[in-house]
Amino acid sequence: MSVATQAGPATARSRPAVRRRPSRRRRLIGLAFAAPAIAYLAVFQMFPMLYGLYLSFTSYSPLDRGAPRFVGLGNYAALAGSAEFLQSVGVTVQFVAEVLPFAVGIALGLALLANRRVRGIGLWRAGLFLPRIVPLTAVSLVWLWLYSPDGWFNSLLADAGLRPHTWLLDEDTALHAVAVMRVWKALGGNMVLFLAGLQAIPKTLYEAAALDGAGAWARFRHVTLPGLRPVMVYVITVNIVYLAQSFAEIFILTGGGPLGSTTTTNFLIYQQAFQNNQFGSASAMAFVLFALIFAFSFVAMRGMGRRS
Amino acid sequence: MPLTARRHVTLAVACAGVLLATACGTGGGSGTGGPGGLTVWFPGNSAPEIELVTKTLVPEFEKAHNVEVEITYVDWGQISPKLNAAFAAGTAPDVFGHGPAAAAGFVQTGRIDKLDERIAALPAEDREDLAAYLEGGKVAGVQYMIPLSGQGTLIAYREDLLTAAGLDPASPPRTWAEAYQAAQKLTVREDGAVSRAGLLLQSAKTQRVQTFLTLLGSEGGSLLTGDGRKPAWNGPEGTRALEYFARLYQGDTAVSNQLGADFANQPAAQNPLATGKAAMVMATSGQVIQIAKARPDLADKIGVMPPLEAATAKTFGGAGPGLFVNADSANKDLAWKFIEFMVSRPVSDRYAQAAGALPVRASAATGAYASEQPLLKPFVEAAPAYLGSPNVPAWVQVRDVLDKHIEQALAGKVPAAEALAAAAAEAGPLLAGE
Numbered sequence: 001m002s003v004a005t006q007a008g009p010a011t012a013r014s015r016p017a018v019r020r021r022p023s024r025r026r027r028l029i030g031l032a033f034a035a036p037a038i039a040y041l042a043v044f045q046m047f048p049m050l051y052g053l054y055l056s057f058t059s060y061s062p063l064d065r066g067a068p069r070f071v072g073l074g075n076y077a078a079l080a081g082s083a084e085f086l087q088s089v090g091v092t093v094q095f096v097a098e099v100l101p102f103a104v105g106i107a108l109g110l111a112l113l114a115n116r117r118v119r120g121i122g123l124w125r126a127g128l129f130l131p132r133i134v135p136l137t138a139v140s141l142v143w144l145w146l147y148s149p150d151g152w153f154n155s156l157l158a159d160a161g162l163r164p165h166t167w168l169l170d171e172d173t174a175l176h177a178v179a180v181m182r183v184w185k186a187l188g189g190n191m192v193l194f195l196a197g198l199q200a201i202p203k204t205l206y207e208a209a210a211l212d213g214a215g216a217w218a219r220f221r222h223v224t225l226p227g228l229r230p231v232m233v234y235v236i237t238v239n240i241v242y243l244a245q246s247f248a249e250i251f252i253l254t255g256g257g258p259l260g261s262t263t264t265t266n267f268l269i270y271q272q273a274f275q276n277n278q279f280g281s282a283s284a285m286a287f288v289l290f291a292l293i294f295a296f297s298f299v300a301m302r303g304m305g306r307r308s
Numbered sequence: 309m310p311l312t313a314r315r316h317v318t319l320a321v322a323c324a325g326v327l328l329a330t331a332c333g334t335g336g337g338s339g340t341g342g343p344g345g346l347t348v349w350f351p352g353n354s355a356p357e358i359e360l361v362t363k364t365l366v367p368e369f370e371k372a373h374n375v376e377v378e379i380t381y382v383d384w385g386q387i388s389p390k391l392n393a394a395f396a397a398g399t400a401p402d403v404f405g406h407g408p409a410a411a412a413g414f415v416q417t418g419r420i421d422k423l424d425e426r427i428a429a430l431p432a433e434d435r436e437d438l439a440a441y442l443e444g445g446k447v448a449g450v451q452y453m454i455p456l457s458g459q460g461t462l463i464a465y466r467e468d469l470l471t472a473a474g475l476d477p478a479s480p481p482r483t484w485a486e487a488y489q490a491a492q493k494l495t496v497r498e499d500g501a502v503s504r505a506g507l508l509l510q511s512a513k514t515q516r517v518q519t520f521l522t523l524l525g526s527e528g529g530s531l532l533t534g535d536g537r538k539p540a541w542n543g544p545e546g547t548r549a550l551e552y553f554a555r556l557y558q559g560d561t562a563v564s565n566q567l568g569a570d571f572a573n574q575p576a577a578q579n580p581l582a583t584g585k586a587a588m589v590m591a592t593s594g595q596v597i598q599i600a601k602a603r604p605d606l607a608d609k610i611g612v613m614p615p616l617e618a619a620t621a622k623t624f625g626g627a628g629p630g631l632f633v634n635a636d637s638a639n640k641d642l643a644w645k646f647i648e649f650m651v652s653r654p655v656s657d658r659y660a661q662a663a664g665a666l667p668v669r670a671s672a673a674t675g676a677y678a679s680e681q682p683l684l685k686p687f688v689e690a691a692p693a694y695l696g697s698p699n700v701p702a703w704v705q706v707r708d709v710l711d712k713h714i715e716q717a718l719a720g721k722v723p724a725a726e727a728l729a730a731a732a733a734e735a736g737p738l739l740a741g742e
Contacts, residue, residue, distance in 0.1 A: 062396035063417035169568045258568050274389035276705050
């Protein structure tokens with residue numbers, strides 16, 4: 001029998017907590033109840049991932065009747081010299097870099113506003129969260145209309161006496177237009193996370209800071225931001241992961257155009273796999289993208305963790 | 309009675325088993341319509357077509373043959389990915405619809421059945437009636453697809469706008485050069501930008517290749533060499549064709565706007581011809597008919613030009629989407645009966661009407677549908693000028709390569725000749741099967 005000691009605040013009657021090791025029968029029961037989830041993960045997550053890794057070393061079309069043909073590192077080597085792939089990585093990085101600061105910064109501002117006790121604040125919070133629960137495809141379709149030649153943005157321009165603009169057909173504006181939509185979509189979810197983080201910061205810290213003469217900015221900088229750092233790390237990491245895999249909004253709004261200016265790596269993977277039937281090459285792209293996302297996320301987490 | 313631990317374990321394992329079984333239980337052979345049934349996938353999302361096929365035609369077929377037919381309509385953009393996945397999984401339908409350009413790829417991988425013998429068994433009268441568009445369903449001289457309809461693109465125009473610009477709508481342009489001159493008069497510019505296009509050709513992704521094919525064919529050129537193994541689009545005809553196309557969008561004399569816009573797939577009422585944002589628009593028969601339906605006030609103000617000439621008169625068209633028989637189908641005879649039913653005389657006419665497409669049978673040119681629909685007549689008459697995409701295995705990839713370089717030229721990034729040469733260099737190995 002093993003004995004574990006739980007650390008915790010000292011109390012008058014504090015004594016080490018004793019935890020019995022579960023019996024073999026109970027462990028089996030636990031395992032059996034976890035089996036559906038394990039099976040789900042194995043069938044729908046692990047197997048496709050490992051199969052994708054295998055495909056990345058092969059040449060394979062789903063229309064072929066034969067087995068995938070092993071090509072070693074050929075697909076990865078080809079990517080290194082592929083201008084199309086490198087451009088797509090550039091587009092992906094630019095897209096993440098454009099969306100992330102606004103999706104995080106504005107969400108933080110909204111969370112600070114929503115973290116007040118005023119009449120109707122629940123409605124305000126719900127309104128801000130609404131875009132989060134609308135499917136990305138539906139949001140993209142609505143924004144497709146907003147950006148259309150006869151859409152809302154152009155009617156605003158017309159009201160201001162300005163010429164209409166083909167936002168999604170212009171190489172110089174298409175990616176920015178998608179980024180604006182993506183910022184709007186990300187705000188609600190990020191705001192709620194920041195709001196939860198704000199409400200977890202003890203009020204006593206603010207009171208102590210105020211007693212020390214700290215103004216609003218000093219309290220924000222020295223109490224709020226450090227208190228939010230764990231949430232901030234999570235929000236930034238999750239946003240990098242999601243944004244770097246952008247597909248649906250690109251598929252609907254621009255189809256990767258014009259002139260490839262919105263072809264993200266994930267969209268290129270789709271084209272390579274499902275339009276060109278090159279599953280091997282597409283899988284290699286997917287694993288390179290995975291490595292890049294992992295690296296960016298790791299750097300972000302380490303960077304912020306070190307500062308904390 | 310409390311459950312014992314053994315019962316807990318049994319219950320949980322059973323749940324996991326059921327979950328796994330439902331997750332993995334999609335295997336099996338192709339065609340899931342049951343032993344005596346049929347599965348059919350149609351491409352597209354046209355509401356009138358879906359309603360006719362699912363509510364009228366298929367029930368008629370089911371009743372006549374005492375079978376069940378499971379129909380699925382798949383959006384055009386998704387039909388290839390879904391078919392590929394279904395072929396890989398062994399769950400592809402018995403019969404599926406696709407464009408003629410997809411045929412060679414399926415042939416190369418042995419996924420579709422030859423239909424020559426079945427065509428030969430048709431009555432001679434039917435064979436002759438269907439002959440015009442059957443050619444588009446052949447790969448290397450072998451019939452693999454039966455077109456359900458024909459398709460063609462022509463320039464539709466607003467007679468009222470031509471009149472207002474001092475042009476005679478009764479004698480519209482006959483050549484591409486005349487069309488450009490007319491477009492100059494029809495174009496409205498505000499602050500240096502085109503606010504009403506004089507001439508709008510299709511320039512969205514992949515559509516611009518069809519437009520280029522129209523212009524190239526009119527110049528007397530062709531996309532590929534006779535054996536289909538090398539690009540031929542980079543000759544002087546191709547350069548002239550692409551220069552014409554690009555000139556529509558560039559400089560102070562531009563007559564087109566919305567480069568890259570997919571107005572062909574917009575709702576008919578939003579088509580630039582319907583909204584008056586363009587005076588002459590490249591369109592299919594279906595689009596023109598739908599515009600006239602959506603805007604009845606414009607129905608008698610829309611005209612359609614015969615195929616425009618440069619060196620000759622050619623335009624993109626030919627066999628439209630058609631039906632294929634899955635080579636692995638367990639119900640090939642029933643699959644053929646379904647195709648035979650769909651192209652039978654009364655059914656094909658109703659189908660073409662619902663789809664707004666050209667009737668697949670020559671005899672339908674004088675039928676009720678064609679005669680009641682005056683806007684269809686120019687498209688039917690233009691049939692000899694139709695030019696289809698090449699039926700070569702790598703066509704879809706080659707088309708995408710060409711599309712990418714045409715887009716560069718249209719945007720003014722590179723000269724036409726350079727774009728076409730770059731496309732030929734990139735597509736050459738694909739065509740050679742390397």
